[in-house]
Amino acid sequence: MSNKKLIQLSSFFLKLKSQPMTAVLFLCASFSIIILFLMLFFVAQEGAYAFTQFGSDLLFGMRWDLESNIFGGLPLLFGSLMVTFGALIIAIPIGVSTSIFVSEVLPFYLRDPIKSIIELLASIPSVLYGFIGLLVVVPFIQDVFGLPSGQTALTASAILSIMTIPTIVSVSGEIISAVPKNYKEAALGLGATKWETIKSVVLPISKSGILASIMLGFGRAVGETIAVSMVSGNQAHIASSYFEAIYTIPSFIATHMGEAAVGSTEYSALFGLGLILLIITFIVNTLADVVVKRGVHQ
């Protein structure tokens, strides 16, 4: 750290010392950082034993067997990524087209009601999504595809996509409606149709924002626990198609934490899985932030 930066930093903290109210406010604002660090610390601490014991096998091992003390999370990681990608494949086209439609085509007085409905979708708790999935989607998929059980990766992806759409719509909608009006008017003035304007002006400008919204959607989907564990069948294996049951990291943690004895190897391995999940979402969210900021700068 250079001298100048050090002086800046110390004057920042001196100022806090002389103004107690500012210091209190600063402390509240730093809470998020403190909590994040504590979270990383505690999850890593509890999972450390499993990592020293199994190393990368925790991530790439094929078998999770309590009796023979083998803990490999690859089928779970595979299951997580499989349902997340499935959900995104459904959610991206719907989400992006919805946000374009809401902020470009829809008449002004309809925007608030539609946005409110999307917000309501976002606030429905995951246990209710899981419930509806079990009640409606599971039997539906079982009948339509003639499967022995409707609890498949496809079911989980379908439910997850409905949960991911609000994230994609709200973030990319914000970026799309921030496109300067005169850009659009210039294109329209040159004789472009509304659709041509959207395609060649609005979309290229808001590209990075849309990308960020997809990444945030990924982060939300990969960590979804309750709904997925209710409809995905919960079988840890490398599924060869979306019509098979799978197990994801978060739902595995949720269903196994209760049985694992505190301090046991399994307990530590579950925290190890949690750490992997935390790091994945951490990277994705940070990248999304960077992408948005760079997009705004341009």
Place this chain on the structure above:
Amino acid sequence: MVICILAFLWIITTILTGIGTFNAELLTTSALQGGYFEMIVGTIYLFLGAAAIAGPIGVFAAIYLVEYAPSGKITRIIDQAINNLAGVPSIIIGLFGYTLFSRQLGFDISLLSGWLTLSIMILPIVIRGSEEAIRIVPKAFKEAALGLGATKWKAISLTTLIAAAPGIVTSVILGIARVAGETAAILFTSSVIMTRGTPSSPLEPVMALSFNMYVKIVARGEGPESVFDIALILFLIVVTFSLVAIILRIYYRRKQPWLS
């Protein structure tokens, strides 16, 4: 967009089909007799406590970020941390809450652990909502107070905060809507399947609607029909809070001309 609306209507109709078999007496009947009283009270206790913890901290954090924070590295890191906190999966927050609050601090499986864990989930929502509410209050309000000789904190707390109050309240209600049905975060920290009566101290475990639904379906393998009532109650609670927040926001945007 049509799909979003259809999905929403479909969810509403599916859940509302449960009304036919719903018996209002069960709302006040104890769980020991097959009712839902303790679950409903437990759920309300949980989100009210979490909002009471996260509300003040979130509002203070928002004031700092809007009015005090110098634009520099520290502020950028705080901003980034809030975004990251909002993106942490709830199951990880549950693991963390269990390790720190239930075990390290010795609160065990209790209402208090649940409050602290859920408040972590509300915090980013309150901060972001309050930030926006504070940011759109015209500077002139604060400057008038400063011109009359008020200190910076006095000026902000007496003018900006009051003008931003509706927006702040809205963000807290929205936060409540997000955690009222949260399951993964209370799975290991605060909930049990059955208690005798409602908790009499924050150190006792608590029943919750979402937790009961989840455990009955996943652990006990009951069919979804058996928890239809609970789903209906939970849905009504969550949608009521969301709707109140949304309507409040639209109402105040119209009422306060400087907001538009």
